[in-house]
Amino acid sequence: MRRRTDPRIKPSEITPESVYLRRRELLKGLAFAPALLAGCGDTQDPQPAAAVEPELPGKRLAARPGSAFSTTETLTRATDATRYNNYYEFGTDKADPARNSSRFRPQPWSVTVGGKAAVTGTFDLEDILKGHALEERIYRLRCVEAWSMVIPWIGIPLAAVLKRFEPAADARYVAFTTVARPAEMPGLGYPVLDWPYREGLRIDEAMHPLTLLAVGLYGHELPAQNGAPLRLVVPWKYGYKSIKSIVRIDFTEEQPPTSWNQSAPDEYGFYSNVNPAVSHPRWSQATERRIAGGGFSLTGNRLQTLPFNGYAEQVASLYAGMDLVRNH
Template identity: 60%
Template sequence: MSQKYDPDILASEITTESVYQSRRRLLRAGLGSPLLLLAGCGPRDADAGASPIVTTSAKDSPDGFRTSESQTRFEDASSYNNFYEFGTGKADPARYAGSLRPSPWRVDIAGEAEVTGRFNLEDLLKGVAPQERIYRMRCVEGWSMVIPWLGLPLGDVLRKFKPTSRAKYVAFTSLADPRQMPGVSYDVLDWPYREGLRIDEAMHPLTLLATGMYGRALPNQNGAPLRLVVPWKYGFKGIKSIVKIEFTQKMPPTAWNVSAPEEYGFYSNVNPSVDHPRWSQKTERRISGTASKLFAERIETRPFNGYAAQVASMYSGMDLRKWF
């Protein structure tokens, strides 16, 4: 479980003043706790307007938790999605995800850890301080967003369950209930949706378990009530509606890697030098438009989605063309 970070990243384990002040604002507004969000005490999606989280630094902070880039509008981030459990069209999740019941919610903790079992979501998250993170997100299809997330550092949650030295990977499983998710009735993928991270990736300070976005509870179509956010990887690694977390000794199978291993690797780090077999990854279309224009100008894609200073050291010595 040794972690190899860039020396500068150590500062990110200390709450910065901007994040601390933001958290205080969220708490005063009744939004800082994921438990309040899950209980429906935050604003509803119908109240969507300008994001209440608007404070950004003049430039990217050293810990990578914030960016001064223009945020994608909530209306776009919540209506242009991949969530195949509700259909393969980008508008399908927003159209059909109303059938999902995100509360009550339970998550199984299993595998190579001292503490395992089934936990209510409130107990799973108890004792971990919520944070606000503004992350660039890059989809493997070539589009990207900038989203203000609310959530908890995944590493802080996982440490509660005391993973053993045999835990080399962390596997995640989504809900797959055809009564709530019409898409799982179709043979699009081998359901349930599964994802995985190496243990040091899971423990990295940038990795987030999100319970909200734009200052409100996570919408169903964006993965309510609990989803993974790993900003230096392609978006399909961000598994949604998580119902199981397992510590494993071996690399776990993942949904897209099983479905099309020549196209989707286990690591799936954003890498403009490694093209998808069917399209280039050198540029991206930022979803940062107006009501009349969804996409802004095409921009260059950065290695690790711009988070190389924080995460590249974890892959030192690896052939990132082979381990794509």
């Protein structure tokens, strides 16, 4: 892999905003839509799209819509997804990431790759993404705090990127590290966690087709508060596994340390698969508060939580024979 900067997306390749905002209505009218959207365990019928929201500030991205992995459930409003989230490097209140991230600079960006792989080094973000067509995938996001959203992410399969680094045969895990810039991330001044933030996946989880390396949402580049410019989205796991603002990827033989598991191992297991049968020590995980549709509510629409966040058909085989209570 060589460092180089890809040319910018041509104006002719950018999807018009009006077309993007109407894409769900268009998909519903296609004869092949049921086949495209099958197999995601949806439990509710598609709902009318919410009113058009103000455009997000980042650059618009051209992406292939209608992934076979996408759900047809009602989208969370972009306003809610970008203003109600957890990113403790910017503060622990839900509004802190949007409020405190204006100084964060996601460009230029590079990622260091190390460990048990044939290709290692530090690579420009453009070089990591080159040669991969962006996809839009509408995934459910389930927070360990028992709230959930439905978000249209834009990215590429993580497996496609990892394979280019040629992991060694004994690379059993993939570890990720978030950037830590105290001057730009005021939350780093508080000992909430042992910074920098770290997460990890077993390599078969990382290589699973559902695992997405995201660079955008709602048709635009990721905002700083949502993990710009590069984050994971692992939809069958609790949200804290989907690490933000990645600056390092390591292939390891041993299970890597992860931030929340190190902080409170009884509460946050390494696997962190969504499991309604396993309660958090301080609350039930049997139901969730869905933040979606036209309006935010602290009580929300209460839904039954599905095993593996509704993606059991796709991922349950990864854990065949495992005790999912002990390996929570």
